[in-house]
Amino acid sequence: MGASFPFLQPVSTPLPERAGQRAVRARWLWPAALLAFVLFWQFAKPVAKWAFVYPSAWELPAARWIGRATKWLQDEATFGLFTFTDLTRFVAAVIDLPYRAVLSLLSTGLLSGQGSSAVQQLPPLSWLAVLAIVALIGHHAGGLRLAALVTACFGFLVLFGQWTSAMVTLASIVVAVPIGVVVGLVLGLAAFRWPPFERALVPVLDLMQTIPVFAYLVPVLVFFGFGPTAAIVATLIYALPPMARVTILALRSVPSEIRDLGNMVGCSRRQMTWRVMIPSAKDSLMVGVNQVIMLSLNMVIIASMIGAGGLGFDVLAALRRLDIGAGLEAGLAIVALAVALDRLSQAYAEKAGQPAALAPSGTGLVARHPYLVAALAVVIVTFLAGLAVPAAQVFPEGWQVSTGAFWSEVVRWINVNFFDALEAIRNAILLNLLVPLKRLLGGLPWSGVVLMLALAGYRLGGLRLATLVGVLALLIAVTGQWEKATITVYLCGVSVVFAALIGIPLGILAAERERLWRWLQLVIDTLQTLPSFVYLMPVVMLFRVGDFTAMIAVVAYAVAPAIRYTVLGLQRVDPRVVEAGRAMGCTRLQILTKIKLKLALPEIMLGLNQTIMFALSMLVITALVGTRDLGQEVYIALTKADTGRGLIAGLSVAFIAIIADRLISAGARRIRERVS
Amino acid sequence: MASDQPKLVCRGIWKIFGAGGKGLLAPDGGRPSGADLRAAGAVGAVRDVNIEVHAGEIFVIMGLSGSGKSTLVRCLSRLIEPTAGDILFNGENLLAASEARMIEIRRHSMGMVFQHFALLPHLTVIGNVAFPLEIQGIDRARREERARRMIELVGLAGKEHVFPRELSGGQQQRVGIARSLAVEPELWFLDEPFSALDPLIRREMQDEFLRLQSVLKKTIVFITHDFDEAIRLADRIAIMKDGEIVQAGTPEDLVLSPATPYVAEFTRSVARAKVVKVASLMRGLDGAAPKISISDRAAVAEAAPLFANGADTLAVTDGEGRAVGLLDRAAVVDVMMRG
Ligand SMILES: Nc1ncnc2c1ncn2[C@@H]1O[C@H](COP(=O)(O)OP(=O)(O)OP(=O)(O)O)[C@@H](O)[C@H]1O
Numbered sequence A: 001m002g003a004s005f006p007f008l009q010p011v012s013t014p015l016p017e018r019a020g021q022r023a024v025r026a027r028w029l030w031p032a033a034l035l036a037f038v039l040f041w042q043f044a045k046p047v048a049k050w051a052f053v054y055p056s057a058w059e060l061p062a063a064r065w066i067g068r069a070t071k072w073l074q075d076e077a078t079f080g081l082f083t084f085t086d087l088t089r090f091v092a093a094v095i096d097l098p099y100r101a102v103l104s105l106l107s108t109g110l111l112s113g114q115g116s117s118a119v120q121q122l123p124p125l126s127w128l129a130v131l132a133i134v135a136l137i138g139h140h141a142g143g144l145r146l147a148a149l150v151t152a153c154f155g156f157l158v159l160f161g162q163w164t165s166a167m168v169t170l171a172s173i174v175v176a177v178p179i180g181v182v183v184g185l186v187l188g189l190a191a192f193r194w195p196p197f198e199r200a201l202v203p204v205l206d207l208m209q210t211i212p213v214f215a216y217l218v219p220v221l222v223f224f225g226f227g228p229t230a231a232i233v234a235t236l237i238y239a240l241p242p243m244a245r246v247t248i249l250a251l252r253s254v255p256s257e258i259r260d261l262g263n264m265v266g267c268s269r270r271q272m273t274w275r276v277m278i279p280s281a282k283d284s285l286m287v288g289v290n291q292v293i294m295l296s297l298n299m300v301i302i303a304s305m306i307g308a309g310g311l312g313f314d315v316l317a318a319l320r321r322l323d324i325g326a327g328l329e330a331g332l333a334i335v336a337l338a339v340a341l342d343r344l345s346q347a348y349a350e351k352a353g354q355p356a357a358l359a360p361s362g363t364g365l366v367a368r369h370p371y372l373v374a375a376l377a378v379v380i381v382t383f384l385a386g387l388a389v390p391a392a393q394v395f396p397e398g399w400q401v402s403t404g405a406f407w408s409e410v411v412r413w414i415n416v417n418f419f420d421a422l423e424a425i426r427n428a429i430l431l432n433l434l435v436p437l438k439r440l441l442g443g444l445p446w447s448g449v450v451l452m453l454a455l456a457g458y459r460l461g462g463l464r465l466a467t468l469v470g471v472l473a474l475l476i477a478v479t480g481q482w483e484k485a486t487i488t489v490y491l492c493g494v495s496v497v498f499a500a501l502i503g504i505p506l507g508i509l510a511a512e513r514e515r516l517w518r519w520l521q522l523v524i525d526t527l528q529t530l531p532s533f534v535y536l537m538p539v540v541m542l543f544r545v546g547d548f549t550a551m552i553a554v555v556a557y558a559v560a561p562a563i564r565y566t567v568l569g570l571q572r573v574d575p576r577v578v579e580a581g582r583a584m585g586c587t588r589l590q591i592l593t594k595i596k597l598k599l600a601l602p603e604i605m606l607g608l609n610q611t612i613m614f615a616l617s618m619l620v621i622t623a624l625v626g627t628r629d630l631g632q633e634v635y636i637a638l639t640k641a642d643t644g645r646g647l648i649a650g651l652s653v654a655f656i657a658i659i660a661d662r663l664i665s666a667g668a669r670r671i672r673e674r675v676s
Numbered sequence B: 001m002a003s004d005q006p007k008l009v010c011r012g013i014w015k016i017f018g019a020g021g022k023g024l025l026a027p028d029g030g031r032p033s034g035a036d037l038r039a040a041g042a043v044g045a046v047r048d049v050n051i052e053v054h055a056g057e058i059f060v061i062m063g064l065s066g067s068g069k070s071t072l073v074r075c076l077s078r079l080i081e082p083t084a085g086d087i088l089f090n091g092e093n094l095l096a097a098s099e100a101r102m103i104e105i106r107r108h109s110m111g112m113v114f115q116h117f118a119l120l121p122h123l124t125v126i127g128n129v130a131f132p133l134e135i136q137g138i139d140r141a142r143r144e145e146r147a148r149r150m151i152e153l154v155g156l157a158g159k160e161h162v163f164p165r166e167l168s169g170g171q172q173q174r175v176g177i178a179r180s181l182a183v184e185p186e187l188w189f190l191d192e193p194f195s196a197l198d199p200l201i202r203r204e205m206q207d208e209f210l211r212l213q214s215v216l217k218k219t220i221v222f223i224t225h226d227f228d229e230a231i232r233l234a235d236r237i238a239i240m241k242d243g244e245i246v247q248a249g250t251p252e253d254l255v256l257s258p259a260t261p262y263v264a265e266f267t268r269s270v271a272r273a274k275v276v277k278v279a280s281l282m283r284g285l286d287g288a289a290p291k292i293s294i295s296d297r298a299a300v301a302e303a304a305p306l307f308a309n310g311a312d313t314l315a316v317t318d319g320e321g322r323a324v325g326l327l328d329r330a331a332v333v334d335v336m337m338r339g
């Protein structure tokens, strides 16, 4: 799932300034509220059981409503000229046609006939052809070095026998990315032009990015059926919001003088958009394109749950078999694809930022389109070579390498030699920390928690925030998700605490050591491009399934923002303030604790916020290793194609994310006001 | 230079940013003070501005940062919709013009140069200069031909295929000027065109600008925050403060009779001899005119060197070269001594 919520943070709507002042400042409020809460929790259970465990009689049958609505959409909904089903069919066709074309080019070849009786009329591009074309693209985008890098990445796919799956995955990416970019661009443009549309769009984008992917896999599955088309639809839903957001931001950051210029020379609206605004925003827009590519790759594994096939399917299957070697190799293959596509798109983005070379002076076809001609030549030559030598068409199995056995051996070795030690660690943490905490949280009265959250919202951001937080928390209870939600909160909370305990000290260390920071950055970046499933596998191997495993995977995934924001916050502290501190005779420790950390606190809190978002998104995935939280609920709903159940649980996760985000952002804002 | 029919007239222009703009104008006869507006949570960026710009004149609007110059000039071209007022361009009310008519007017009759150049980063120099023509749908050969002429006019020949970011600030602004002239506008707006340049280049660009104007004779509204620049370039200057015009007149008027202490503050350091025109020092003709003559529109400072060879009086001539008066050495020395 990669950077699942990177865009959440700037989203939270700024509260009116006065709200902060209006918040009651009485000092006794919190202690009193806490005392009341504890007393209620300890003594009220016999009197008011309903306040502790939400009575099932009061539950809203929301899941059933959604199920019914889905059915209605499928069977009856109509927009007058066409029905909802027509719409989904149309979308499916728009995706399906190019997908088939690309797939036959990369993987299946040109087929005639149906199903298994199909006959291959023309072979697909051979591995040699794809390698050569990729190298050409690399050279075009960024010269020899990039060409070598991309060729190496694709070479890895060939050598490790991942080719067939990788081409299936590549085909879906090649189709998903342009559609995502175009639709995102159009949405962003519309939002830029019509403020009311933006006001409607932004909350939808927020929700699309906070709701766990699993949750909308279910309706996608229901409306589009199992298969690559559905997988691409899900990928689009996931990868498109950042593009829309980037578009809005990019257009808005075009200097107002440029806009004035457009008006002054008498541009019509269309000319304004296509001749002035979009070309001027091109650099930033390319960042959005890169995001779409990376997020599409992040979705590869999850999308394979609804029929994407390819590398994602291989990883998933290996995970289910607990075959670490196979899983790791397929996972690395995804990383190789990600690295290649990421670097290519970045190189093109950079190129877009620079003036294009002068048009070549030659007039011949070769002189004008050297890359195109070379690519055509490659295709023809490799096609002929493939006819003559089979190895040139399909990479022979005998030449392939596999390290699968080696990795399985490593894990086996560790388990044999360190089983007791690992087991001891696991049990110690489980028994002393995880289990008690889970009990504690599970035993809290839902009514009290909702009230306390609302109170926190009121103190931090006034009545509006209190209402938002209270209503969202209440909705979780009312839809009967409270118990599972507490498990999600507990797992997420523990993981975030660990991630912060690791990440913040590391960040403090790295902030002052240039070399360490550069090295750490590399590690963090790598960690974030890895598909999250890759974290899961070694942990499962070592610790088997369960909460502890989930926690480790979540910590490994969510530690990155904690480090990053700490470093950024500390580095952004005004050096003059530090100097003043030194002049006053502070020791290094005092400078750190009394000045730097204090000033960097808002940033660190935002880092924590991101850590929570990352943790939640990873947590849903850990459902695969047997947690019992909302993620599991979504996952079960997916296997049963139960839209209502999946959406309700997914929305609950989104609500938790929104509550945490709004509260922490409001807190950070208050601290920042106080500091500056 | 100025003819009688003003090219551009604006009457009672207001621009109020923030909530309830128009409503704020109504209550007290339509003249709320800056403080009134601020109290209502609005900004009075332009307040009751009346100006007339005549054909062929350089009209400079001068004011410090935030005084509302950019807002005013954008109201004049209707890039910003004024809250109240009338703008007449060649007698046509711009504020009543339809969107299509406005596009028409901007395409053919107006040009604008921007403080930060506003060059399109993805186009070459020639692409930028030809851009306004491209927008009008003029075919490639013709527009590039015209663009080439403009590039030559601003002294950038040979740089046609270079991208903006490869040019220095001064060169970039030359591109901006060439582009604004490509449509051969009647009315030329320049919003602090030289403010982003360093002093030497600025001086050079001012000379270049005067040279262009002596050839082109456009009607110009020129914005600056630099009083020296205003004095150097202007036929007439309007001084703006907090959205209002405090005084408008020729450089000479401002220097000799500043209307407020605020204006006096600016004019204090200006060398009078460079501003005061010969016409305002001359006395009537008596008898035969001396041989050495000077135009009545020249600055006093320009007359000084002509007294070097011992003459006591110069003849003063009008635009057609007729003698209209006499200039005494003593009067010139007097002005020069006062600084
Ligand atoms: N879009 C806007 N919304 C609100 N206030 C604005 C807006 N544009 C300008 N203002 C305010 O109007 C006033 C005049 O601004 P303007 O840009 O016209 O000043 P200026 O004289 O051009 O200054 P500078 O020399 O810095 O360019 C300023 O107080 C500015 O803050």
Ligand SMILES: [Mg+2]
Residues within 6 Å of the ligand: B069, B070, B071, B192
């Ligand atoms: Mg300005």
